[in-house]
Amino acid sequence: MNISLILAAVALVPQPAKLVETGGTTKNAEIRYVTDAAVPAEGYRLKVAADGITVTSSDAAGRYYAGVTLAQLKDGETWPCVEIEDAPAYRWRGAHLDECRHFFGKETVKQMLDLMAQHKLNRFHWHLTEDQGWRLDIPGYPELVKYGAVRSASVRHGQRATKGSKEDADKLNGVKYGPYFYTEADIREIVAYAAERHIVIVPEIELPGHVFAALAAYPEFACVPANMASREPRLVWGIEKDVLCLGNDKAIKFMEDVLDYVCRLFPGDVVHIGGDECPQVRWKDCPKCQARIKAEGLKDEHGLQPWITRHFVKFLEARGKRALGWDEYLLGDVPKSAIGMSWRTRRQGAGHALVSGAQAAVRGHDVVMTPNKFCYLDYGQCLPNDPFQYIGGKLPLEMCYSFDPCADVPAEARKHILGGQCNNWSEYTWNEYDLAWKMWPRTCALAEVFWLGDAKPGFADFKKRMATHRGRLIAQGINCAPLE
Numbered sequence: 001m002n003i004s005l006i007l008a009a010v011a012l013v014p015q016p017a018k019l020v021e022t023g024g025t026t027k028n029a030e031i032r033y034v035t036d037a038a039v040p041a042e043g044y045r046l047k048v049a050a051d052g053i054t055v056t057s058s059d060a061a062g063r064y065y066a067g068v069t070l071a072q073l074k075d076g077e078t079w080p081c082v083e084i085e086d087a088p089a090y091r092w093r094g095a096h097l098d099e100c101r102h103f104f105g106k107e108t109v110k111q112m113l114d115l116m117a118q119h120k121l122n123r124f125h126w127h128l129t130e131d132q133g134w135r136l137d138i139p140g141y142p143e144l145v146k147y148g149a150v151r152s153a154s155v156r157h158g159q160r161a162t163k164g165s166k167e168d169a170d171k172l173n174g175v176k177y178g179p180y181f182y183t184e185a186d187i188r189e190i191v192a193y194a195a196e197r198h199i200v201i202v203p204e205i206e207l208p209g210h211v212f213a214a215l216a217a218y219p220e221f222a223c224v225p226a227n228m229a230s231r232e233p234r235l236v237w238g239i240e241k242d243v244l245c246l247g248n249d250k251a252i253k254f255m256e257d258v259l260d261y262v263c264r265l266f267p268g269d270v271v272h273i274g275g276d277e278c279p280q281v282r283w284k285d286c287p288k289c290q291a292r293i294k295a296e297g298l299k300d301e302h303g304l305q306p307w308i309t310r311h312f313v314k315f316l317e318a319r320g321k322r323a324l325g326w327d328e329y330l331l332g333d334v335p336k337s338a339i340g341m342s343w344r345t346r347r348q349g350a351g352h353a354l355v356s357g358a359q360a361a362v363r364g365h366d367v368v369m370t371p372n373k374f375c376y377l378d379y380g381q382c383l384p385n386d387p388f389q390y391i392g393g394k395l396p397l398e399m400c401y402s403f404d405p406c407a408d409v410p411a412e413a414r415k416h417i418l419g420g421q422c423n424n425w426s427e428y429t430w431n432e433y434d435l436a437w438k439m440w441p442r443t444c445a446l447a448e449v450f451w452l453g454d455a456k457p458g459f460a461d462f463k464k465r466m467a468t469h470r471g472r473l474i475a476q477g478i479n480c481a482p483l484e
């Protein structure tokens, strides 16, 4: 039977794996909860009938997701009678937020967590450190937020500035930005808020590149401290050449202290350690880094990144966590326990060799698929008269829906594909309205991809349900973009 046709008015997003309308409606809101170990993790069975509602699950997440489905099914005071059997195709269903280029704050993060839960997304990847801002207060390192959480200017609306602060100075707005950062109390509040919604927070501390804001606070951790003379984060976007000095034991101890604290603050099982876009030009000319290369028997500066990755993968393992990093961090000899986050489908940028998600999975690494071509929501939606600015690239709604996390992965390696994630980089995303416009409805499409995998019913079907579902988002005050 054609399920989507029958339930067109019901409009669930993501669509459940198996759904049958049994006829009629009920106003009986009495819910019986049943535990059955045979129901898959995060899955549930839901029966809505004249004599009430029955929810069967093996875990609390499944019970919670049955509630999410019930909320979408509810039409006024009634529910349609249905039988649903549902479970996710992928266990990692993520959304990411860059709070460094622009800062959104606690209320926007909570609203994002609410919306993620409504779409059965279960991983919030929180990008907390960058060249342009350090957003986490760390005990023992007060200078981090003093210098790293505030900048004297940002790139102006409509401008693109990516070179160096001097070359692009005329593109800056001259408006002080910050200080913006999270305290320990803020983090504990948000971690608890996420946990209530069955969302695990994956904090990201970037290393060894994308650390300019930390170097502004502690110039001695850079290869060339004089380059941090302004004592403020990088003002323009783009890739920064000044990175962590890996020849300096104190710089490494600093990162250990940060990660040790992060491991204690965030209860989740995974910590993201960045690893992307790290130019090696400073290491090449730094006597300390060169001494490290010699002492560790590395071939040249290219050996330093795998060396520090190995160090922190083990460091995190000793604290009960698994390391996650952008695909470049899998270059060289890195333990198989390291999880890759695949962001590129082709080689881009000077010196950044590519380990694709498929290659990483074949090598035996678990992988989260988040290729920019399908998952970067700062790419253009291709809407007529779109008022917002994008970083570049094109990613219309249908393209998001067409994403298959296992597309290029050989069958025998597919067990390593944990799932996927949409990424919200914020160079050109200034505030919560701008963010919402870029996230919705494209996140709905990706949420359905991550929940249903190959069983997704097709874009036309999705779009039909979205016409109703978009109304739910608008009713919550979300600045959801149109469907076309």
Ligand SMILES: [Zn+2]
Pocket (backbone or CB within 6 Å): 222, 223, 244, 245, 246, 247, 248, 282, 283, 286, 287, 288, 289
């Ligand atoms: Zn150095």
